[in-house]
Amino acid sequence: MHKYLRAAGFSMYTKKKDIDKLLDLLERQPSVTKCVQVDEESNVCEMRAEVAPGLGISIVGELNEEGNFEREYYFPYLESNVVGSTEECSVQRHTEKETYSGMVDENRVGITLIFYIQNFLDFREKMLDKEHHSRSVCFSGMSIGGKVLLPIKKSQKQIQKAKVSAKERSSLIEAAKNGDEDAMETLTIEDIDLYSQISRRAMKEDLYSIIDSCFMPCGVECDQYSIIGEIKEVEKIRNIYTKEEIYRMKIESHDLEFMVCINSRDLLGEPQPGRRFKGQIWMQGTLNLVPYKAGPMDQKR
DSSP states (O other): OOTTGGGGTOTTOOSHHHHHHHHHHHHHSOSEEEEEEOSSSOEEEEEEEEEETTEEEEEEEEEOTTSOEEEEEEEEEEOOOOEEEOSOEEEEEOSSSSOEEEEEEETTTTEEEEEEESOHHHHHHHGGGTSEEEEEEEEEEEEEEEEEEOOOOOOHHHHHHHHHHHHHHHHHHHHHHTTOHHHHHHHHHHHHHHHHHHHHHHTTSOHHHHOOOEEEEOSSSTTEEEEEEEEEEEEEEEOTTTOOEEEEEEEEETTEEEEEEEEGGGEESOOOTTSEEEEEEEEEEEEEEEEOOOOHHHHHO
């Protein structure tokens, strides 16, 4: 069973035989079907079955010689149209099967974001022939456990100051990556001061009144993160098969915006815009592919 199947509203499907019956049903009525010829003898086909607006199950397999679909694996997905990053994205194929991970050096978060690529067939079809490149990435996350936290009260002046500080820190990180020793020293001093401030405040204040937002890797899998972020938008959707209710939320953490879905049974608290979401997510991403444009150097060649 896929760990995040319950995030799509299938919390009651815990046995393999039940999941197989569900996948057989979804294969008969897919929303989208796509097939890409890998070479003369093999192909990759994907069937997407939408179970709620923007939420569904992707079933991936191969067409055999008789033209019948042979299922290999599946994964739940959450679509997103919120552009999270415009940084350069690198892609690597997983060893086991025809799936891909994307990697983006996002200075706002301060780490290399690794995510599971949803539209891997588009990448397989277009990017490998060097005709397209990724202009931006839309992020989404699936969660099977989370809490709603109250917001930290801030004045408008504090909010503006935090935005300016975030931009300055992002510039310093970029300079440090390029070998600027002064930027490295400034970042080190800032981290020491920040650690000192947190240590003093933690003796008298609650931890979540100090930490406004958080985005850090969690567990042994590269595309899972522990996050705390502000809820910007909330929508309650319903799985058309199980009738389970799912919260679909737009989250902002470290100036990074993305969509998150979670089964209402797995969320503690009532999500509202302005409040914060704390939980562990499986990060997915959709590459926005655009035709490659030759630069001046390419034209000279």
